[in-house]
Amino acid sequence: MKMKYLNPIIIFTLFVGISIFVSCNKDFDDINENPNEPTEVSPDVLLASAIKQSVNTSTNESFLLGNNAGQLTAKTLRTEVDDYNWNAFPTVWSGFYTSLTDVESMIDITYDLETSTTKYDRMRGVGLVLRSWIYYNITNAYGDVPYFNAIEGDNGNFTPAYDSQSEIYADMIEKLDQADSLLQTSYNNSDIEVEPITGDLIYNNDASKWVKFANSLQLRILMHAGNRIANGSQKFEDIVNNRPIISSNDDNATLDYLGGFPNQFPTIPLKTGDFDAVALSQNAYATLSAYGDPRLMRYARPSNGNYDSTGVTSFSGAVNGRNNDNCNKSGSRLGAIYYNYPDQKTASSLGLETANGLMMTYAEVQFILAEAQAKGWINTGTVEGYYKEGILASMEQYQVNVTSAGSYSTFGYSDFDDFYNNSGVAYNAVTDIWEQKWLALFFTGLEPYFEVRRWYVESNKDWNNIPFLSAPCDNVNDDVLPMRFLYPGEEQSLNSANYNNALPPDYDIDTPMWVVE
Template sequence: MMKHLAYILLLGILLGSCTKNFEETNTSPNGTPTALPQQLLAPALVSTLGYNMIRNRNFNNELMQVTVDISDSEGQVFRYDFRSTWADYLYNGLYSELTNFKDIYTTASSELNYNPSYKGISLICQSWIYSILTDTYGDIPYFQSNLAKDSGILEPRFDAQRDIYMDIFKKLDTANALLSAATKIDASGDPVYYGDVSKWRKFGNSLYLRLLLRVSAKSDSAVLKIKDIVETNKANYPIMTSNSESAILRWTGLGPYVSPYLSVREQDFRSPGIASFFIDNLAQWNDPRIDIPTYGSNGYNRWGIVPYSGSYQGVPSGYSPGDNPVKKCYFYSTSTVGAITLMTEPMTGMMMNYAELQFILAEAAAKGWISGSAETYYNTGAQNSITQWIPTWSVPVTTWLAAADIEWLNDETLEQKMEKIHKQKYYALFLTDLQQWFEYRRTGHPYLPKGTGLRNNGVMPARMTYPVYVQSTNPTNYKLAVANQGPDLINTLVWWQKP
């Protein structure tokens, strides 16, 4: 709690809330002027993933029918009943961590500590964080953000999402060039790739493809750049080639690499029921990730899901108040002796995985933007989505897909192919910040059932609202942002969603 309060205070200063004790309080606890990049990287990554994982659990998963926090009270996310207080946590936390990643870049640019690899990694991480912020809120402070200490900008302007994306692409191009030199970095201070700079480069270019696809409906140049990275200039844009190159901070359980889920009370962790949509598909497909006899330990499946009366059953999301559904399947907590549980699972620190990349390529191929086989990319994505969790799984993926009646069919319509791709991608994105929500907003896939108790006229929220305090700490620029983007409401579309 104290840490979160400190971050809120820090961001208030960055965005203009106060100037008292400026030099002392406008300094990140990890971003001191004398800190070296290798000292800053791990704490910044751990903290950023903490914010992402908590909001994944209690916001993304509720919206996207992974879980249902069963209650008839007001403010239930699974009913699209958005409360303005939901906006602060991610906004405050991610902006505070941007200070640390920018400090990495500044220090790695100095004559004394010059290291192009840390500069490139910093730009990748900044791009990753800024993309989550803009995809969550729309127009945000970007070019002038986090400049209170260095430039005295206490009330930064909000930049248009299009301009933010164009600059993110420049950052990622610069990072790719910087990392091509492959200068060594400290392996002990890199909890993602353990000092392997070539894998950071592949992550940066794979992230590039994620974000190019996100804006592809608004930018012909984005479509051309996808082809450039994948085909025309692929030698200069290496991307992930296996699960071993997925960007995951694997929690060891030893400080500071302790999963943020262990900060959740056990009774709260196992309180939400698993939604029918999430569990019904897995059960219908005989998905090995919930196969107890073959892959479990002491009778527990790979994702730590508790069966109900010997089978997998969920709770319908969006049910009407008063229906009083029975909670059925749920996620184990650590108190269950011998259970596999996501609370201690090393791989929940998900940034981007190889399976997601394959589904990005499948969509690009299905739309004719690249010349590869959409079927091959789809099959590879489905296989690696499973083997990411169960490396020993050896069933031919085509056999499994056919048995589950979800195999690729070339004669299907593009809409049918998109549904297949995105239903599998939905599971590949499990635990990855708010990416399921972002992709649903972009594509409308996978098709989610609509409960009778949904608020907001049954329309999926298109964004989070800005934190309420921004209206008083940065009033002029807040009003300009609203005038440019549209009302500060959950149904205002961000740039890449607009027709």
């Protein structure tokens, strides 16, 4: 077959068409750029998103897990948490790791690879604090977890290795030191020009308060690590003596929720039946009622919903454990600051603010200092001084000083000093610190469980050595408090090699991790 020659006109037309196509293709990106649409996400957007996602996860898991495993509240339905029939609790894993994608992206924006210098010093410092708080929750729940290469999907790493908890703890401390330096330099030195913090839903862009949170979080981490970190007590003392820490309720690391959807406290939108699946625990009720503690009317709701009643007779506690005839599951509903019941008094009608998302509080810091003083880690203050201040801080945090229902007078006291001196709560032993810290940690994420686990181990795993707690009724784990959550099943299928390498011998919920060996 002979090839036919193309008509010269057709050849010219093709040439012109190809030239136009090449020219258009070359300038296509420029022509189609939208000058009103940003090509990069700004750090403030990422920060706000990460804060909301991580604190929502923490608050939800406090309602479902932390308070119940720590025996501050009890499940009345679906009692797997209470009776130690534990699984992976995958929403903890997925919720916190999802929020880390925004945190890591924000931190990346603050570093200039071309010049190897830090931009946005304050924002980077905030990102490092938030990152450490999130990873602290993940590693304390699961043990060894992906950390150093965890959020590298953009680089094609979808199966990150698991890092040891000891290395994670060491790096969290290092990152918090970096955050302290970045934030302190930026707000103390007026000669240094730095970008302001923006998008901060916790401290309203106040760098000085992030410094206090960074250092206080280190104190929490060091207290959990104990003597497992070389020179940990010296590091603790250095922070207390030389760095700013949370020093009043004004410094509390909290997310202030708003009154309307979707920015409400996470339990507010629940169906009534779902909210009623958690009640005040018998152990919490017994402790609060024995002292005539006014926080009882903040944590719980009187059985008749009448906040004008006095005394503690209209309250009760549900027993932690299985949902059967042996375990009484009847307990007071959680308080008005956590939910709005139809035809019952609400927080606003009682003159109270609704609950906030708690990351760390002044009360907790005071109890940490009290325990450190008792251990001989610090030489400032006194055990009782810190202990008493911790109780007062918790009372004020929960608006007990408000003259509405639940004030000191409701329980027969004239003021806080009257309560402290005459209720039986005055300091006597280290377990008193544990007890009052436990009460103050109500709805503080997973921290109630983490602390109960630490005390349980320090008490030789004997419930009798923790006076305010007990083995859950008819639990399925031989009265033994579980040491960890199990890894999510998707890790076994999607990241199997690293998952299998991370599994300790005889792996189950009772297998200890480094921080509670």
